[in-house]
Amino acid sequence: MPRLAVPLTEAQIRALEPRAARYCVADGNGLVIEVMTTGTKVWRFRYSLDGKRQPLATIGDYRMISLRVARAKAQKYAEMVARGISPVATARRDRGAESKADVLREAAELYLATEMAGKSEEYRRTTRRALEKDVLPAIGHMPVKAVTAADIVAICDRIKSRGSPKMALHTRNVVKRLYEYLIARQLAAGNPAEVVPARSIATFDSRTRVLSGDEIGAMFRSIDASSIRRPLKLALHLLVLTMVRKSDLVESTWAEFDLDKALWTIPAARLKKDRDQRVPLSLQAVSMLRELHETRASRNFVFPSVRGDDRPIAKSTLNQAVKALGLDVEHFVLHDFRRTATAHLREMTAHAEATDRGAEEVPERLRQSTNAEKAADQRRIMQRWADFVDAQIKDTRSA
Structure with a gap:
């Protein structure tokens, strides 16, 4: 009878690493997985007939046969062995039949x-x-x-x-x-x-699309876990934290930032407006910008093109990065970050002005702050929003 073994899990199988010589790990009931020196993993069936150990019968490649299917095959072959029948010929005939996942x-x-x-x-x-x-x-x-x-x-x-x-x-x-x-x-x-x-x-009407707290958390967890370049991950985070337009962020220059004062001043000329726009930066935003500054690849642009010339990334770069992630956030575009922020701020802020006025007016109110009192209020709101986003991400991670 095959020796008893502690059943394997998919996680354990994925973690098996190649060695200098190929080796087998038992799952039980005669089923083993053989790890080749190349890293390929192959399901095999170990058995004995007439008291003699027989050569391993091949079940198939792990990449194409799930653990459940491999166990079903091993059970089938074990029943044959119990009747004194070699499973080799049967394994040869039906090899790959279940791995094709017909059902x-x-x-x-x-x-x-x-x-x-x-x-x-x-x-x-x-x-x-x-x-x-x-x-x-x-x-x-x-x-x-x-x-x-x-x-x-x-x-x-x-x-x-x-x-x-x-x-x-x-x-x-x-x-x-x-x-x-x-x-x-x-x-x-x-x-x-x-x-x-x-x-x-x-x-969904894209003009009214607002991400829920759960969607915000799920989205940024997926972004953090993805393989896209670190600067693009930070750009997406900063886009939601600062509530600016995508073009304002991707074309930003280091000269516009005063990280010690946690302030970003977007020049009126770049905005094509009559006055500069001052954007208070949350603690989270400052931390991300400092990371980008320490590893900067351009003296001028915060998000330079990887082509090496001194110009910012294309406006479509962030859209392409999000699309490549295959996120399960339906009918979402990056501009929805701004609407999402204003909608949630209406619910969060205790100030009457933020609750009485329309959601789309909140960023305008923030941009028009001129005196010290309004500037301080603006900074508190931006920090409250950044803390809210952090909370959604942490909630998702603990789910």
Whole structure:
């Protein structure tokens, strides 16, 4: 009988590193994973017949076979061995059959175990929740190639009937990314979610789009955990903390900042206005700017182009960075940061002027502060907003 072993987890398997010589780690019931010197990991089945240890039977590549599928195969082969039958011929015939993830539930598990392994905890959690709550109960039993656009629409309609159109759209996008993964690995021929228009599920007026506290936290956790360049991460944080226009930030120069006084003065000429705009900086913003200053690659621009010439990054750079992250924040554009800030400030501030006037007027009020009292009030509001953003990020991380 195979020796008992402590069952492995996906995290433990991902952490296995190659050595000078290949080695095996047991999962139990004869199932082992062999780690090659190249780093490739292969599922194998260890067994004995007539009291003699037999050569390992190959199950398949870990990248294409989930832990659950490998265990199912090992159980199948163990039952054959118990009847005195060698599983080698059977393993050779059906090798890769289950790894092709013909059933959507197995395909989803393979996707979560491999493609999602390098994503942030929050991203993995929301993806798994969408699959397990609504997708797999409805179509998890179906062959991957049998799922149609009508199946996806039915799932989304059920979610919308609960009063959650945004979740319906999020779920459609999860299925779309799952099928993109399967198509890339030749496990599916078409993407049933791709032909379902997003606007047929949920629509949002971009002129009134305001991110919730949870969305703010989830977004910046994903940004922090991403592989985009550090200066771009800081730029996105500063964009929400300072509440300025994107072009004002990406074209900023070091001469405009007085970090000791925590003040950013945007020249009237650059704004094409009659007067300068003074932006008080929160403690968080100052910290980020000091980091950028210490590692600056340009004497003039805070966010210089990586091409080496002395000019700022393109205005589209931050949009492209956000798009590349694949964030699950529906119908969001960077300009929504300003509207989001003013909307939340209306709720947070205790000053009557901030609560009585429209949300879009708050930044204008801040910009028009002229005397010492209003300047101090402006600085308190900016710090309150930065603290609020920090709180949302911390709440998401502890979820």
